[in-house]
Amino acid sequence: MIQNLWSLGLVVAVAAMTFLLGYVGSRRANTTPDFLVARRAIPATRNAAAISGEYLSAASFLGVAGLVLKDGIDALWYPIGFTAGYLAMMLFVAAPLRRSGAYTLPDFAEARLGSANLRKVCTFFVICIGVLYLVPQLQSAGLTLNTITGLPAWLGGAVVTAIVVVNVLGGGMRAITLVQAFQYWGKLFAIAAPTFVLFTLFLAGPGNGAREVDEGGVLRFHERVEVTTVDEVRVQVVEPMELSATGRINGAPVNGAVYWTAGTYTVDRNTELRFVAGSPVPVVAGSPTSNENWLKPQTGGVGGLFETYSLIFATFLGTMGLPHVLVRFYTNPDGKAARRTALHVLYLLGLFYLFPTVLGVISRQYLPQLLVTGKTDAAVLLLPTTMQPNLLGQVLGAVVAAGAFAAFLSTSSGLVVSVAGVVSTDILPGKVRDFRWATVLTGAVAIGLAFLLPRADASLTVAMSFALAASTFCPLLVLGIWWRGLTWPGAVAGLVVGGGLVIGSQVVTVISSYTGSWAPSVFSQPALVTVPVAFLTMVMISRLTRRLRPEDVSQVLLRLHAPDPLGFMRDRDVQRFGTAEEKRRLAERRDPPHSRP
Incomplete structure (x- = not known):
């Protein structure tokens, strides 16, 4: 709070x-x-x-x-x-x-x-x-x-x-x-x-908020974790693991212990997955499954x-x-x-x-x-x-x-x-x-x-x-x-x-x-x-x-590429918008009265 x-x-x-x-x-x-x-x-x-x-x-x-x-x-x-x-x-x-x-x-x-x-x-x-x-x-x-x-x-x-x-x-x-x-x-x-x-x-280091890097290259949970999916997701599992779940996995309802072997699983939305400390982390399909990769x-x-x-x-x-x-x-x-x-x-x-x-x-x-x-x-x-x-x-x-x-x-x-x-x-x-x-x-x-x-x-x-x-x-x-x-x-x-x-x-x-x-x-x-x-x-x-x-x-390319001090740059007179007063002021900027003969 x-x-x-x-x-x-x-x-x-x-x-x-x-x-x-x-x-x-x-x-x-x-x-x-x-x-x-x-x-x-x-x-x-x-x-x-x-x-x-x-x-x-x-x-x-x-x-x-x-x-x-x-x-x-x-x-x-x-x-x-x-x-x-x-x-x-x-x-x-x-x-x-x-x-x-x-x-x-x-x-x-x-x-x-x-x-x-x-x-x-x-x-x-x-x-x-x-x-x-x-x-x-x-x-x-x-x-x-x-x-x-x-x-x-x-x-x-x-x-x-x-x-x-x-x-x-x-x-x-x-x-x-x-x-x-x-x-x-x-x-x-x-x-x-x-x-x-x-x-x-x-x-x-440890004791100040740091955690040890996982050994063996496999990312693991450091503590018990509960995850609830917001949308349907396909996850990859790299080694056999046990977890508990409530919801639907691979289209079938589950409510209790689940055993996953290495492979890919589809988890429906609003499914709760509960992992124990030390379990390998399933990752979204297509993402690296190990720290080495x-x-x-x-x-x-x-x-x-x-x-x-x-x-x-x-x-x-x-x-x-x-x-x-x-x-x-x-x-x-x-x-x-x-x-x-x-x-x-x-x-x-x-x-x-x-x-x-x-x-x-x-x-x-x-x-x-x-x-x-x-x-x-x-x-x-x-x-x-x-x-x-x-x-x-x-x-x-x-x-x-x-x-x-x-x-x-x-x-x-x-x-x-x-x-x-x-x-x-x-x-x-x-x-x-x-x-x-x-x-x-x-x-x-x-x-x-x-x-x-x-x-x-x-x-x-x-x-x-x-x-x-x-x-x-x-x-x-x-x-x-x-x-x-x-x-x-x-x-x-x-x-x-x-x-x-x-x-x-x-x-x-x-x-x-x-x-x-x-x-x-x-x-x-x-x-x-x-x-x-x-x-x-x-x-x-x-x-x-x-x-x-x-x-x-x-003429257009000259205006685009000529150095600024040469004075070729002009604001484009856009006829599709602007009040009459705005157009008059724009025209005066392009052709000041003192420059006219």
Whole structure:
């Protein structure tokens, strides 16, 4: 009960600070550029902290540690890829994208290739990626609140949605920039402080919270453990063991002693499993069954190797295609500031990802019961009180919970702004009022899907968002910025083929999960196939339709690549939104009265 009070107190404090900073940031937000790009006046350092705060989602705060706990050294590609993606963005995309003067990704596509049809296709994929990324944030918020307080899981998602929607309604991008910058440093403290304390106790040896590493390479329970499955799960058993259970196993009802030989078993939802101290730990099917395999990379054969390279493609290239990340680079004053922002983000993210990796390693000794259900995202939340069941553990657990809540708020805010911006400018007329209606609609759709869809590992769901971004907007941006031969039919074809393959593979994966897990790894991690196919499709169709190449391609590319001091950069005059007064002021900025003859 005391731990619940500590956790609830800090979560409420994070929510209150979010409201306060959102109000401060929104006081002077009253025009469309305020809501979409914060008047393009955010300094590089603050923008880098805001991007990092927005980018470090549930997949980073909870999912990375959970995947390290479950999958071992192979899971390190997630934090590496999440960070290294900004190197590619800094080299190829950040500065030219800002110099385009666009407000959204569909706006950039139309400005570069002059096609309203392409803009509509881009709008569809922005919404798909944004919602696909937003749903696990809300589901993880529910997991966090349920884990620390026992309150219903739906309440956490509803609270996050309400806070985010209210903040975004107040001032859009201008309101959330200060919030996200603050929340990065809050999340860094919330993950770093407990890691330093718990790792120090772990190194201090037995009697200070540490446990001996299991002998023989087989992970074993150190004490009597009771586990209740939330969803149906398939577990692997490496050696014969005895346990007791209440529920259904392999489709048959059980209530009492059970004997398992080596093999795979299907445990129905709401089944209680009781293990004695010294029993080997059953793990979710597909995860390493021994400490030796957990520490060894690539034990999955050719399929595992394919998944690893596919994950590298998705995370390295997907970052430069995420709409909610790219929209933040529109807020920089110029291209140089955008590139400097990407550089700052690299070391801010690199610093953060050190800590969940360490917590994931420690969790394997203290929370083996999470390997039975596969719900390893809860490891970061449970580890402090498991290692230190006293006041210190309660305080550390509360700090972690507050940091996780900040992660949901900051990432959800950026996603709602990016999706609402596109909906308001491409589906609705595009005024401030329409942006606010789009915000409410986006929040309602996201929370509805979070309630309806089954919950998966946050990092796995987010990785699929990266695969979709890498297979759609990454080819569009790279070719649109660096190849003059791109045409709008080629871009549309590449978006449809790449995005369609990813969405189709996701559908196959979901069907497979309910019908015996028959789908090969190419469907669960398709980026290694879909990204090259998308690039190749854009190039081939563009060559076949070269007569449709925009006539002003040389002028557009000059504006994208010319150094900022030359003065070629102009804000794009977007006719789809803005009041007459806003358009007049935009025109005056582009053509000041004193410069006229």
